[in-house]
Amino acid sequence: MAEAVDYKYIGTRPVRPDGVDKVTGRAQYGADPILPGMIHGRILRSPHAHAMIKSVNLSRALELPGVHAALSGADFPGGIGDEAIGGESGGTMSDLAKNVMARDKVVYHGQAVAAVAAQTPQLALQALKLIEVEYEVLPVVLDVRAAMQESAPLLDPTCITKGVKPEPEKPSNVVSVTTFNRGDVDEGFEQADLVLEREYIVPMAHQGYIEPHGCVAQANEGGAATVWCSTQGHFEFRAATSKLLGMNMADLKFIATEIGGGFGGKTVVYLEPVALLLSQKSGKPVKMQMSREEVFRATGPTSGTYGTAKIGVKKDGTITAAKIWMAFEAGGFAGAPTGPAAMAVFSPYTIENFKVETLDVLVNKPKVAAYRAPGAPQSMHAFESILDEAADELGIDPIDIRLTNAASEGTTAPYGPKFPTIGFVECLEAAKNHPSYKAPVPEGAGRGLAAGFWFNVGMQSSAEVHVAENGTVTVVEGSPDIGGSRASMCLMAAETLGVEYESIRAVVGDTQSTGFSNVTGGSRTTFATGMAVVQACEDIITQCKSRAAATWGVDDDQVEWEDGHCVPKPGVNAEVKPLSLADMAAAAAKTGGPISGRASLNAQGAGASFSVNFTDVAVDPDTGHVEVLNFTAIQDAGKAIHPAYVEGQMQGGAAQGIGWALNEEYIFNDDGVMQNAGFLDYRIPVASDLPMIDCEIVEVPNPSHPYGVRGVGETPIIAPLAAIGNAVAHATGVRINELPLSPPRIVAALDAAHKA
């Protein structure tokens, strides 16, 4: 474990540079830009969950005065290949194209079928009513188990399951099977003193970002275009849009506006190619903005799952074998997060014998997109629940059973590599020593605990750092700021350069003004973009040392950088005054011109982040209402650059996980029409539903990052699902393995247990 380091700026909690504009309403989000001559685009959506499109007739819509353009799938270029979308999202480019605008078929209710652009939003809505679409309605399959039956209607009649040997001869709705194995599970179960096997169901859930998707696109007659959009990755939006429209990428400028939440859901394009094509057709700038209803019906939720889990445990708590089988709803197109779900599920533990199988299954629901630690909440809900039940049966404390099996440095991860320094044991010990864990469970309540894990990724980032003539600093990065990352970049630059936080500001550059950066996702930004910022600052320091050496008439290696100043090495020309960054900037004209540093990298060594959450809940046995009395989130951040934003991630993830555990779910009727496409009946928690989420940041530095950073954004959503479930089980004495733990489900389960 690395030594604790005292930093001057890192670990402090300054005000974020984008804060004032956000709380005063000045900040510009995706739908805020207003351009001269701008018109408004709207999308016509499929009223059927599964149908062939026989024809689309736009002519009556185009005849309506004030309508400037209309389009359908036929207006997009064909020949989109099957290459992967990439980033955090599953699926292929050709599926993405159909998800943006249907071609010959619709596979979920609400899929885009046509679009118009008109003088006003109201006129655009009127025009939609004039579009004539002829459908041939097909049977619908919604349940993941029903979709795997041989008799199920096929969403894609050419789909042959991948990952199964021998390759199946017949098509099915199962796109692929992912398998990870170690040892011999049957032998492992034989060695166990206790074997449990259970079914687990988790519902489809939405990211619930408060800002609906929005963008403004402006094309010119020469083929160039500018797009303002709310995105987690404007470079990837540019690439996808250029591919879907067959446009020259060099002609496209994508500007990331402020973003009102994404959680993975804003890593894929929906509106941008449509708005741009409408702009090309009309010759006018086009604004598009989804309603909340459209967000629910047609943008990426995460998969609902059905699975089974089996565990074998010795009396001392040692896990001898574990098995998970889980089917994931992909929605209408392939791409459920089955890979990470399978890789993550056993990662916190050393298990000699395991088998995990996850399936990507097509159903007539919206195409899933990334959602915070994609796949892990579902698979880990199953294992963290069955492990808890095993601990109950054996009379072992839930922390102790996890400590007995905990992965640590050198443990071979289920997905292959050996873990470098990790902080799972430290998180478990922090939980054990936490005053809330030592406190007795409140009268009548139940306590639940669960762990979480996420790999985190590095990927590509760029940063430039410019020193102004007075020594103040601008950091330019290509990562949209969702969770306060500009403040974190400024803190890392301040620490590296040894200048005050207040003299540094960070901006997110557009695709034509800074180097390529992957999406803000995978919990990568503070780690990877932070690494690029640190390296760009080091580039500046190298240049400054060289300029100081020239000024002082010494060799470059005779100058050192200390606390924001160039100083001569001990014994070298001690007469000279140290030169600050401001001194260097003031003299820049005489020493080689403006001082700028840059770095572009593919960051390696993203450290995994583990968590432990525990909570006390009270259940009203007569109404099934669950009150979360307290909730403690403990997580290894490696090093918290800006602790307030680390806590923000932990609290936000906990809120989303608690909501998913208790009330959030997609409810469809038999025709595949979502019944609760709004925040009234898709119940994310409101402030009064939650206690203050208590956070404890554990810091086991990541050796691969200059300041020890581990990504923190995704891990927090995982543990709450099982922690809440385990707490409800302890409060009521009844285990309910299907989420959400909604009041009707709890009352029904308690009634059934009472009768039994």
Next chain:
Amino acid sequence: MRYEAPTTTKEAANLLAKAKGKAFVLAGGTDLLVRMKAGMLEPDLVVDIKRIPATRKVTKTASGFTIGASVSGAELGENKAVKKAWPGVVEATELIGSDQVQGRCTMVGNLCNASPAADSVPAMIAAGAKAAIVGPKGKRSVAVEKIVTGPGKTSLKKGEMIESISLPKGGAKIGDAYLRFIPRTEMDIAVCSAAVCLELGAKNVIKKATVVLGAVAPTAVTVPAAAKAIIGTKLDDDALDALAAACEAACNPIDDKRGTIEFRTEVAAVLARRAAKIAFERAGGK
């Protein structure tokens, strides 16, 4: 769409009576404007009644209280006299929507929206509230339970609008209470609800009672059998069991995204039991 903001109730009634096409009354707008925005309604005429002085005030009368049709939930909540006499009615009205919605929403709007899940309606019925209706043929007073005839439907005739709600005086031996069940803690719609109003006689024995359930049938349901079960008792466990059984028997709910038939039936009875206890205490019962 035509927008009118008359200053007398008579003028408003005339506008509504003469309207061609779809005409709607606008008070707080927390239902009407939301529906217009969602494209569910396209009115030809909107009559804003907020400039009619008679709808703007809460008045203490010889027989009780008169609450104007455009008095907001927040305004009612600040009226100490009404709150003291009818805490259940005021609490029910204050449960509508969020803090922001409370600044606009009204009891009469809640009533005329005619949702089976309206929070203020069961409490008004239990308290014996009456609606003052103004129409082309003059004024009439109708018991609140006669207003809603089904989901989204009222007994108001063309040209008629409700000017105010009147509540009886209340009294030291009268207590009312309203409870609803929602999965969240606020900003939600009742999955089921119950209002109880009762009056105690000598030795704290229940003399009169009204029990009303919400969101378990097309309209709020008054349950005389539940009232009968507790009249003549001091709300002992047997009486409460009988009240709960009568409530379950009176439920005729739907299965939907908000709750199952079984859940609504079971929980409506639980709420009636709990509301009865609160009302009993408020009436001075022990």
